[in-house]
Amino acid sequence: MMRRVLLTAGLAALPLLFAGNAHAAGGHPKEPIEHEWHSQGLFGSYDQRQLQRGYQVYRTVCSSCHSMKLVAFRHLGQPGGPYHLDACPEELGLADTVDCSDPAANPFVKAIAADFTITAGVDDSGDPLSRPGLPSDYFPSPYANQQQAMLANGGANPPDMSLLVKAREDGRNYIYSLITGYPGLPKGPAEIPEEITVPPGQYYNPYYHGDTLSLMKAEYLDEDGHLLPGVHAPDGGSFKMAPPLSQDCLVTYEDGTDCTVEQMAEDVVAFLQWAAEPELEQRKRMGGFVLLYLFAFAGIVYASYRQIWRNVEH
Amino acid sequence: MSSTTEGRPHDVEIEVDEGRRDFIHLLAGGTAAAAVVGVAIPVITQLAPDAAVRALATKEVDIGAVEAGQAIKVVWQGKPVFIRHLTERELNEDEETPISALKDSESRNDAMPGEATVENRLQQNNFVIVLGVCTHLGCVPLGTDSGDNRGDYGGWFCPCHGSHYDSLGRIRKGPAPQNLAVPPLEFLSDTNIRLG
């Protein structure tokens, strides 16, 4: 009986086969590095200190070009967030009535928000009003609009970072590989492959989903523009993002963690994953409970089923 | 059970432990009922204010610029809140009003319950902070902006049905049954308050 159930369940899971195959194609980027993440697996959760370091990297490095407009400051103080507090730290000497577990009252969140200038509403004379940020405000974009962003970045619009990890195949490994994989960086080649010419204002990266065929130097091509025998186009492609973490210690960590390029990359990717999936911890915790409940429930109903059908040959 | 059951074949006759059998069925039914309740919790909780709304449940207001005799109106949780800095003359008038002259003798202030005395209605530094919602039918009384009709008692006047409030927001005349409510608030400093 159970075997039949298992067989049915196995068949029911078959769409997974399709799902895996549905995404092949595109260029020929290098496979992303399989990095170990604190949040992976059935019981993986976020490392709050890592999220804080990641936020520091985001704030210092990424936020000058990339928006994160779906994330509000208050999210930083929600359960599972980088600055969530269960109780107010004593050294801040806050009044007893302040509930620091409330994201809107969290002193770190308030300080982070106040560090940004928010333009919202108009003053009495109708001019745009600027004020320091509040926990309820969203992260402001570095550019007023898409045209301005493209103008400042050589014609490319830096993608919004709120959902970046979910919006890329194998997002966290891909972003980690990309930002540590430029030539000369720890996970990248020693230098730009000699077969290609990188156009000015662009940067080569073996993990980028691009196409290097158009970059091949003339001596590797025949008259029709095809590759000469024995020549392979290098992995990846070139694009307009300069290496964001070009050297160690662009950020000095407050907690004394070694600020290598790999460490900063891992931290910022962890932060970006939190930004994309702030519900991850709650989801997995609840999932564990629901699954345990359902397994017990299934066992009880199966026992009930055996009782009822006991006398019927079927 | 039913008539059809009688026709079903009893190929094997086994001694039935009825207590155990009933227990299993009850357990199954109970587990199913508990599961339905478990599903109902998120389905109902989603109706409650979401995190974006909750983040606006409290509001900090700088009242340092409100001089004696002036008043401002701020929006908190989608409702107007009146903040008035009383003058000495207004205070004296309020002090002299006996409780017996009030229509509603309750303070309507959760932080200071009791009679609607000056102590129970007035905040520090001579500020009166009340919810700007008339207790009659929910209109917003006049009297905060300069030039407004302040009513017969120098406080607020509700134009909808003619309720008159004094400068402490106590109902003195008209159909409104209660004094203007004092919202939950806290002075973070002499010039900064948090509503909510």
Next chain:
Amino acid sequence: MAHESTYVPGTGFERWVDKRLPVIRLGYDSFIDFPTPKNLNYWYTFGGILAIMLVVQIVTGVVLAMHYTAHVEHAFDSVEMIMRDVNYGWLMRYAHANGASMFFIAVYLHIARGLYYGSYKEPREILWGLGVVIFLLMMATAFMGYVLPWGQMSYWGATVITSLASAVPLVGDPIKTLLWGGFSVDNPTLNRFYALHYLMPFLIAGVVILHIWALHVPGNNNPSGVEVQTKKDTVPFHPYYTVKDGFAIVAFMILYAAFVFYMPNVLGHTDNYIGANPLVTPSHIVPEWYFLPFYAMLRAITFDIGIPFTDIVIINSKLGGVLVMLGSILILFVLPWLDRSRVRSMRYRPIAKWWLMIFFADVFLLGWLGGQVAEQPYILISQLATAYYFAYFLIILPVLSVTETPKPLPRSISEAVVADKAGSKKRKSPLGVTAGGTQPAPAE
């Protein structure tokens, strides 16, 4: 219903209601004392699972509708607001999105069961046809629902699928404009899709009621394909099948919960987490997994059909693809009249059974092909697989109806059950458990 009512009103109130609106009698005769073949296996539980999934989708869908904004400027952000700020909003959205996939898993297994045990045959043609109607409504609902988050795949999926209408000769382009309510997929399109997406589940629920009605007139088919003859062949629906369906539903919920809580985005496409951009097409457009077999058939028609040795084209490749895709589902309506074999269950059809197994494999192959890029050799394989799909219905089944010699049928369901038990005791090999679960081994 088909059997004589056995309901006896127990109380005065029940008698009072029964005289005026015999709704308790209807429920009792349909779901309590309904005589059901005693040999239904787990493949017969997907009907109940589908009913539960429809309820789950409607409940989560209504909840999402309370927070969603159907406007191109706000749709994407409002979905993310649901994910981030609404209490348990992430749960509702993941349950709804993965619920659609679960719905299709169950409906495909339900259809496959019908094909295997010949549930479409006389006297259940209308029951089967209503099922195909539900399937079509489900596909439309799922497609329109996928557009609502207004991500890249939503937008481009909507563009590609609505453009199928333009394949219709002469009036194709006007129809497309009518569907769009504009000159491209835009705000009017999103709004009407939202309205229809909310409406269609209730249409589905209505057809489901007819489907159950049509089931209760002739009664259930069963794995032996032999009609019920005596009361010994049946058990009352409750408690026998309520508890069996209940167990299957809970087991199915385990699979569902595993997706919702631990891999909520595995069945979706990453590009749908990028807001719709009408100027940039994603490099590789694929529909949701449950449409892939049909998508493969659409793309398989890369050639024009015309009069040989002339340049006259009767059906160009675009229209051909659309016709083939539509035909692949519409052909199910006429299946009861294509398969003329008097034996229902494939258990007793030694040859047809293997052609059906190849058909199932063919559908999986088409599903895989639908996710590949449109290049050789995939196009050629798709064409062959499409040809087999239609050949199964149009050639293989009609021919086998005449040529196949079925195995001797059991005289009754009870006899089939006894034969099964004897058979499964003889065979200890795990391979003995085939798709039918309790069916005897093939003749060889």
